[in-house]
Each structure stands twice: as structure tokens, then as C-alpha cells.
Amino acid sequence: MKIGVIGSGNIGGNLGKHWAKAGHEVLFSSRHPEELGSLVQEAGENTKAVSVTEAFEADADVYLLAMPFKAINKIAELYAGEYGNTVIIDATNPYPQRDGEMAQEVRDANYNASEYTAMKFSTAKTAKAFNTIKAKHLRDQAFRNSEKLTIPFAAQDEESKSITRQLIEDIGFDNLYIGSLSDTRIMDPEQAIYGKSMERTALKELVDSTRIR
Numbered sequence: 001m002k003i004g005v006i007g008s009g010n011i012g013g014n015l016g017k018h019w020a021k022a023g024h025e026v027l028f029s030s031r032h033p034e035e036l037g038s039l040v041q042e043a044g045e046n047t048k049a050v051s052v053t054e055a056f057e058a059d060a061d062v063y064l065l066a067m068p069f070k071a072i073n074k075i076a077e078l079y080a081g082e083y084g085n086t087v088i089i090d091a092t093n094p095y096p097q098r099d100g101e102m103a104q105e106v107r108d109a110n111y112n113a114s115e116y117t118a119m120k121f122s123t124a125k126t127a128k129a130f131n132t133i134k135a136k137h138l139r140d141q142a143f144r145n146s147e148k149l150t151i152p153f154a155a156q157d158e159e160s161k162s163i164t165r166q167l168i169e170d171i172g173f174d175n176l177y178i179g180s181l182s183d184t185r186i187m188d189p190e191q192a193i194y195g196k197s198m199e200r201t202a203l204k205e206l207v208d209s210t211r212i213r
């Protein structure tokens with residue numbers, strides 16, 4: 001697959017490296033692509049650094065959102081004509097200290113952060129994944145053959161669901177489907193499975209326990 005990474009730091013940088021290792025084509029982007037040279041060198045062939053505009057113009061199969069949450073509005077607006085019906089995997093989290101008032105509003109709203117992203121990227125098919133795992137575990141625990149850590153994910157439709165599941169499995173993590181975007185409250189900051197790195201059975205038990213209260 002061709003994957004456009006929007007925001008190439010702890011999360012986007014490491015996920016992109018893993019996907020490239022798994023054989024995918026990766027476009028790393030940020031506001032300063034000229035600073036992404038060493039990342040591209042490390043990630044190897046099949047990767048390059050581009051501007052955010054170029055990433056969207058490249059018509060990727062899927063885009064990973066891995067920049068600060070506060071950038072969502074502008075990116076969704078600026079590239080509305082470019083992302084069309086592609087799949088967006090949202091790894092962002094609203095942090096008011098970093099992202100300001102709009103993040104607090106989303107935290108206080110009666111919708112989940114993933115639903116906010118889906119509203120903004122209206123025509124795209126949005127999935128939520130990789131937002132609950134600690135960056136260090138994402139970096140160090142990929143490609144395990146046993147005792148795999150599990151990435152919980154949610155998706156808006158069948159296509160975003162199957163692509164996201166595939167991209168989790170391709171880099172040696174297990175996956176747990178949480179449901180539609182309306183089920184992702186438990187994945188948001190400070191909620192039940194946020195920051196939890198677990199194997200599948202334990203994670204599923206934890207998810208199930210949140211549903212029988």
C-alpha cells in the first residue's frame with residue numbers, strides 16, 4: 001500500500017519505519033520535510049520525505065494522522081479535495097495543554113475524539129488506531145512472533161476496518177476491534193484502555209468489563 005504519514009515524530013516516524021520494513025511505500029510528511037532526512041535514511045528504500053501538500057497530492061491508499069490534534073481542522077480543510085474517499089487512520093489525541101481550547105471542547109463534548117476527526121474529514125473513511133499505545137512500546141515491540149501487544153482499533157466502515165487491521169498485523173502487533181467510532185470513548189485520554197499495552201486476552205477482558213457496568 002502507499003501510506004501518507006501526516007506528522008512524522010514519535011508515532012508517525014516509528015509507524016512509517018515499521019510499515020516500510022513490512023514492504024509498504026511510505027511518504028513521511030510534516031511542516032518541515034527538510035528535517036526528515038535521517039528518518040528516511042533509517043527507514044530505507046520505499047520511503048521519502050514530502051510536504052503535507054505533496055503527501056495528499058500523491059493519492060495514497062491510506063493516511064495516518066500523527067500530528068498534534070490542534071492541526072486537524074486546518075489539514076482537513078486545506079486538503080478536502082485531495083483525500084477524497086481514502087482511508088484515514090487517526091492516531092491523534094486531544095491534549096488541552098498542547099492543543100488549546102479546541103481540545104478541551106472535544107474532551108467535554110458528547111462525541112468521541114475519533115468522531116470529531118471523522119466529521120472534519122467528512123468524505124474519508126476514518127479509523128482510530130495507535131492512539132492508545134505508548135510511543136516507546138510502538139517503537140520497540142513491533143514484529144514480535146509471540147506475546148504480541150494488542151492494538152485496539154475502531155472503524156467507520158468495512159474498508160477502513162480491513163485496511164487498519166491489515167496494517168496492524170503487518171507490523172507484528174495483535175489487534176482488537178472495538179467497534180464503530182461511537183464506541184471509542186474508552187480509547188480516549190484518561191479512559192479505560194488508554195496507555196494500556198497488553199496481550200489480546202487481557203485487553204479484551206478489560207474492554208468487556210467496561211461494557212457490563
Ligand SMILES: NC(=O)c1ccc[n+]([C@@H]2O[C@H](COP(=O)([O-])OP(=O)(O)OC[C@H]3O[C@@H](n4cnc5c(N)ncnc54)[C@H](OP(=O)(O)O)[C@@H]3O)[C@@H](O)[C@H]2O)c1
Nearest residue numbers: 007008009010011030031032066067069071092093131135
Ligand atoms: N507520544 C505518544 O506516546 C503518543 C501515543 C499515541 C498517540 N499520540 C498522539 O499522536 C500525535 C503525535 O504525537 P507524537 O508524540 O508523535 O508527536 P511528535 O513526536 O511531537 O511529532 C509530531 C509530528 O507532527 C508534525 N507536525 C506538527 N504540526 C503539524 C502540522 N500542522 N501539520 C503537519 N505536521 C505537523 C511535527 O513536525 P513539524 O513540527 O516539523 O511539522 C512532527 O513530525 C499526537 O496527537 C499525540 O497525542 C502520541
